[in-house]
Amino acid sequence: MKALLPVVLISTLCSPVVLAHDAGDLFVRGGFATVMPNESSDDVSGTGELELNNDTQLGLTLTYMLTDQFGVELLAATPFTHKVSTAGLGEVAEVSHLPPSVMAQYYFGQANSQIRPYVGAGLNYTIFFDEKGKGQLAGTDVNVDDSLGLAAQVGVDVNFAQNWFANASIWYMDINTDVHTTVGIINADIDPITFMASVGYTF
Numbered sequence: 276m277k278a279l280l281p282v283v284l285i286s287t288l289c290s291p292v293v294l295a296h297d298a299g300d301l302f303v304r305g306g307f308a309t310v311m312p313n314e315s316s317d318d319v320s321g322t323g324e325l326e327l328n329n330d331t332q333l334g335l336t337l338t339y340m341l342t343d344q345f346g347v348e349l350l351a352a353t354p355f356t357h358k359v360s361t362a363g364l365g366e367v368a369e370v371s372h373l374p375p376s377v378m379a380q381y382y383f384g385q386a387n388s389q390i391r392p393y394v395g396a397g398l399n400y401t402i403f404f405d406e407k408g409k410g411q412l413a414g415t416d417v418n419v420d421d422s423l424g425l426a427a428q429v430g431v432d433v434n435f436a437q438n439w440f441a442n443a444s445i446w447y448m449d450i451n452t453d454v455h456t457t458v459g460i461i462n463a464d465i466d467p468i469t470f471m472a473s474v475g476y477t478f
Contacts, residue, residue, distance in 0.1 A: 296432070296477070297386045300340045304442050306473025308334030310355050310374075316454075316463035322363030325454065325463050330355045334471045343386040348395060350376040350446075356405075367412045368456075370419055371405040374448060374469075376426045391432045399426040399448040401465075408456070415457045422465075424449030432475060442473045 296302070312327040319325065332355050338348040352374065359368040378397035384390065403419035430444030446469040454461040 296340055296343070296346070296382055296391055298340055298342045300477055302338050302340075302475050302477040304334075304336045304338075304471075304473040304475035306334055306442070306471055307331055308352055308469055308471040310357075310467045310469050312357065312465045312467045314463060314465050317461045319361050319364070319367075319461060320458050323361040325367075325461065326360050326362070327357040327465065330357055334473065336471075336473070338380070340382075344382050346380040346382060346393075348378040348380055348397075350374070350378070354404075358409075360410075364411050366409045368409050368417050368454075369405075369407045370403055370417070372401050372403045372419075374399055374401045374450075376400070376446070376448065378426065378428060380428075389434045393430055393432070395428040395430075397426050399424055399450065401448070401450050401452075403452065412456060416455075418455040420453045420455075422450045422452045424451060430471075438477045440475045440477070442471070442475050444471050444473075445469070446471070 309331040311329045314327050316325040332353040334352045336348050336350050338346050340346045354371045354373055356371045358366050360366045376399040378395035380393050380395040382391050382393040401422040403421060406417040406419050408415040408417045426448045428444055428446045432440045432442050434440045448467055450465040452463055454463055
């Protein structure tokens with residue numbers, strides 16, 4: 276929640292133009308999304324569990340308000356790429372993925388409020404591609420299975436001009452996959468926390 280505070284504080288400097296998230300409204304948010312894996316996995320031949328680094332890419336969400344309080348959101352982004360390593364071997368692979376997600380959302384407050392906090396829950400489908408062996412696995416085949424899991428979010432929209440608003444949101448995604456390598460199949464839970472800071476426009 277601390278990550279959301281700067282957006283809320285900005286509201287003290289904003290004009291009093293209200294934020295209209297009414298039934299039938301369609302709005303987009305665009306900005307930067309950082310994926311921070313919270314990974315755990317099988318031990319890799321006694322060299323430790325798989326570890327993935329963070330990555331930041333462009334994120335985009337599209338939301339349609341079913342009522343003044345309930346909305347449906349689609350999350351998209353440019354591909355995220357992570358270096359994969361173990362404590363004993365160092366970097367062993369690189370993998371890219373896309374995490375499209377669909378969320379059912381509930382917005383607190385009135386439709387004409389300047390600040391609209393919200394929560395959401397839904398499904399995430401993570402598509403892995405461009406897997407490459409590195410270091411000890413250089414030149415070998417590495418394949419990562421796609422994943423379907425639950426997702427949840429909390430966020431806040433803050434209006435600063437007619438039809439324009441700032442946003443900050445935090446996502447949790449349940450990503451479980453099997454990594455196929457020359458040393459066998461490794462089960463991995465990636466389960467990232469994703470933070471997105473963006474600007475939105477209401478149509």
